[in-house]
Amino acid sequence: MSEVRWLSAEEQQVWRGFMTAVTKFTEHLDRQLQRDSGMPMAYYEILVALSEAPDRALRMSELAAVCHSSRSRLSHAVARLEKEGWVERRACASDRRGSIAALTGPGHTALESAAPGHVTAVREHLFDVLTPEQLRVLAEISHAVDSGLTVECAKAREELAEF
Amino acid sequence: MSEVRWLSAEEQQVWRGFMTAVTKFTEHLDRQLQRDSGMPMAYYEILVALSEAPDRALRMSELAAVCHSSRSRLSHAVARLEKEGWVERRACASDRRGSIAALTGPGHTALESAAPGHVTAVREHLFDVLTPEQLRVLAEISHAVDSGLTVECAKAREELAEF
DNA sequence: GCATCCTGGTTGAGGGTTCAACAACAACCT
DNA sequence: AGGTTGTTGTTGAACCCTCAACCAGGATGC
Secondary structure (H helix, E strand, C coil), X not given: XXXXXXXXXXXXXXXXXXXXXXXXXXXXXXXXXXXXXXXXXXXXXXXXXXXXXXXXXXXXXXXXXXXXXXXXXXXHHHHHHHHHCCEEEEECCCCCCCEEEEECHHHHHHHHHHHHHHHHHHXXXXXXXCCHHHHHHHHHHHHHHHHHHHHHHHHHXXXXXXX | CCCCCCCCHHHHHHHHHHHHHHHHHHHHHHHHHHHHHCCCHHXXXXXXXXXHCHHHXXXXXXXXXXXXXXXXXXXXXXXXXXXXXXXXXXXXXCCCCCEEEEECHHHHHHHHHHHHHHHHHHHHHCHHHCCHHHHHHHHHHHHHXXXXXXXXXXXXXXXXXXX
């Protein structure tokens, strides 16, 4: 084990500022969606993913990949969305293990009525407060962080594969 | 009500990339801390806040403000931390409603043993993957988003005050 | 064919968060 | 003093997520 590379004072400031902003931002979006449309953001994203898929339907595992969600989480979520009448489950023809989640009519309606408020919140609190240059860099940053984590996952898989 | 300003294709790309990165990043940190130290990140931040306070103690409401947490959440969290033996509650001398949360010895030890792993994860997946210029802009962005939300809160309070 | 392993999906328990309701106290005003 | 209002903190129910365990079904090897 090598020495821990602690954060400098400036780094701590950036770090805390970043976490504060992200926390407040996502909490704001989540609360807006919950209050105005009765669904958490994770569920909104499931509906969006389904609405954009061919036939508005996806296999559970594909849906999980698109939403960056665990299979377990998705299973619970779809159960809840099904009870709400927004999604229905179908059997998968080609693989009898498979389960297909499909957006229903009411589900599509719910999504359409939730979208304006959500998009407005995103625009007002993200796009409206940033300059084009900051947005450009934000895209870079997101990409860098994301691939940093993807590399991490690949490394973890490699380590597992060593045995 | 005016028209909804929908996101353009480029904006959607930035938005989704950003959310993906943030989600994966925070989930990674949370999992690391939970796995290696048995606490979620929210609890780590409570311990940090206490450790930096005079006498390693803070009133619940101040602690909530520092941690950007609701009073309810903090109350539940401190109850759990107390059961763990990491925090203890004391009465507040100047205000009999008040409750003071204080870091215990074991709590400080737990924090010290959790810190290296957490800081390392933050460094590896945030600071190491960004250029100094990107970090500078990230600080700007965080500040802009944060004050955008703070303005929002002030506006909400004003509206309430109109009645 | 069949044993083994892997994948897709679900389930239940445990824990964290939110929200609304509440109790206790402080502050203020008359 | 006494009533009203505001603040502090807690509680319980409902909900969501995580983790580990599990079942069913495909895939691979012999």
